[in-house]
Amino acid sequence: MPRWNTVAIVGVGLIGGSVGLALRQRKLAHEIVGIGRRPASLDEALSGGCVTRTATSIARGVAGAQLVVVCTPVELIAQQVAEAAGCCGPETIITDAGSTKAQVVSAADAALLALENGESGGASFVGSHPLAGSDKAGCRHARADLLEGRVVVVTPTERSRAPAVEEIAAFWQALGARVVQMSPADHDAAIARTSHLPHLVAAALAAATPDDLLPLTATGWADTTRIAAGDPDLWRQIFLANAGHTLSALDDFERVLARLRSALEAGDGPQLAELLAEGKRRRDAVGS
Amino acid sequence: MPRWNTVAIVGVGLIGGSVGLALRQRKLAHEIVGIGRRPASLDEALSGGCVTRTATSIARGVAGAQLVVVCTPVELIAQQVAEAAGCCGPETIITDAGSTKAQVVSAADAALLALENGESGGASFVGSHPLAGSDKAGCRHARADLLEGRVVVVTPTERSRAPAVEEIAAFWQALGARVVQMSPADHDAAIARTSHLPHLVAAALAAATPDDLLPLTATGWADTTRIAAGDPDLWRQIFLANAGHTLSALDDFERVLARLRSALEAGDGPQLAELLAEGKRRRDAVGS
Numbered sequence: 172m173p174r175w176n177t178v179a180i181v182g183v184g185l186i187g188g189s190v191g192l193a194l195r196q197r198k199l200a201h202e203i204v205g206i207g208r209r210p211a212s213l214d215e216a217l218s219g220g221c222v223t224r225t226a227t228s229i230a231r232g233v234a235g236a237q238l239v240v241v242c243t244p245v246e247l248i249a250q251q252v253a254e255a256a257g258c259c260g261p262e263t264i265i266t267d268a269g270s271t272k273a274q275v276v277s278a279a280d281a282a283l284l285a286l287e288n289g290e291s292g293g294a295s296f297v298g299s300h301p302l303a304g305s306d307k308a309g310c311r312h313a314r315a316d317l318l319e320g321r322v323v324v325v326t327p328t329e330r331s332r333a334p335a336v337e338e339i340a341a342f343w344q345a346l347g348a349r350v351v352q353m354s355p356a357d358h359d360a361a362i363a364r365t366s367h368l369p370h371l372v373a374a375a376l377a378a379a380t381p382d383d384l385l386p387l388t389a390t391g392w393a394d395t396t397r398i399a400a401g402d403p404d405l406w407r408q409i410f411l412a413n414a415g416h417t418l419s420a421l422d423d424f425e426r427v428l429a430r431l432r433s434a435l436e437a438g439d440g441p442q443l444a445e446l447l448a449e450g451k452r453r454r455d456a457v458g459s
Numbered sequence: 460m461p462r463w464n465t466v467a468i469v470g471v472g473l474i475g476g477s478v479g480l481a482l483r484q485r486k487l488a489h490e491i492v493g494i495g496r497r498p499a500s501l502d503e504a505l506s507g508g509c510v511t512r513t514a515t516s517i518a519r520g521v522a523g524a525q526l527v528v529v530c531t532p533v534e535l536i537a538q539q540v541a542e543a544a545g546c547c548g549p550e551t552i553i554t555d556a557g558s559t560k561a562q563v564v565s566a567a568d569a570a571l572l573a574l575e576n577g578e579s580g581g582a583s584f585v586g587s588h589p590l591a592g593s594d595k596a597g598c599r600h601a602r603a604d605l606l607e608g609r610v611v612v613v614t615p616t617e618r619s620r621a622p623a624v625e626e627i628a629a630f631w632q633a634l635g636a637r638v639v640q641m642s643p644a645d646h647d648a649a650i651a652r653t654s655h656l657p658h659l660v661a662a663a664l665a666a667a668t669p670d671d672l673l674p675l676t677a678t679g680w681a682d683t684t685r686i687a688a689g690d691p692d693l694w695r696q697i698f699l700a701n702a703g704h705t706l707s708a709l710d711d712f713e714r715v716l717a718r719l720r721s722a723l724e725a726g727d728g729p730q731l732a733e734l735l736a737e738g739k740r741r742r743d744a745v746g747s
Contacts, residue, residue: 302677322675351675364668365676369683372664374738375716380652385744387610387639388653389590395657397682399742403735407728414723421720428663432709435702440695447691450662454687456673
């Protein structure tokens, strides 16, 4: 007997498709509805086994779902959460998979409050961010094990209902992930440092490499710049939604880089080695 | 019939060990002598099949070798090339695997010239840099295929004898590598951008990440900082030997980063997307 009868996934790309595959493989849902605008993408999700049926409108797709997971670019999430909530009853819980949380969650909370005041809807929303991104996009790269052992940050607010928070945490755990709870603001400050800054730096490094030298790159350059292959439009949205924290992380990064520059300019070997050792210590702490 | 009777490898770490394994697997040398100071490392190289015999002194190890490959940290190379040359006749060709070339090659050339003026030696030297580094060190990580499909930069000077340059190019090609010839100065300018700057940036990024946020890192951070796990002392030597070009590469990187910062500060989405697309274009051109 599956845990959920119907789970609806809005946006069946890498994350949405992987959620669907994992739900199917783990037999956690009877029906998995893939919702999207482009029929070709939905056909791909269906034939790839990511979903059991599809819908091109949120209204039709979320009808009867106990759980709705919105896996679209961050600029679309709040509006789609509101749209889904308008078509669901109070028994439905909605979450998302956006890389930034403060703007998304406050806009979604506000939209849901407006619905309740208008006495329609009543669905719950709890924000999430699975730390399982990739430079690859699209459900053809989806994997049933994408979330296994990964961290998912769940970001409740004062408005969140405790049973809904528990259900969303249980949902990600059922897919094999480890759940960490943080406020949306704490999430954005932390992820600016662990994800958004690295993306900015990787993009700058790739863009600063002259074309004629690309044949002289090796695995070091390839690793360091890998995430720069990510979709510029998705990342534009993420950076704009988390500009303040990303700029603050960039300040910290530039302070460390300035110390490395000074050591290089001065030919100060011991200082250079000390800064490199500090980087190595943190990198070694994380492992491969 | 192997192509070389005896090849001596000074420093049997990741690169030296991989050269030895590849020579054995491809049956290119009758004897492969591993030379190092620490008997434990030499025993490991011998039992791992990287070499056929070992020596703790360069004088004993290089006797009778047609080819000597010096795979030690950059600060040791020139002196060890000179030491090897002093124990070899004019039929011996010496190369190295150092990540910087101008300082190494000019010091080695000067040492060989002094030997010739003293009427001893007469061995040839041609500098090399296999672009096959790793954050992993030691011959236990050596692989027979490490150089397959990789680029090796060979850096002849006016002093280099054409047959020696050809022989060294043929040596790396025999191990499966593609050879590119450049002057030592051109090499250092190029590799500052494709390898030394990425290392500096990766180290700064790792060092700028607060310890308490390390559990919130995912594959993006892990890829971008991977090379920061490299040996700080080896990299100190590389940076000091190529400080000028690395600083110039850092200038270029910081100019691109400043444009990203301005776009973020201004909330300028189109400019942000354009810079990200520029990074993606270069990253995509290189592939995985």
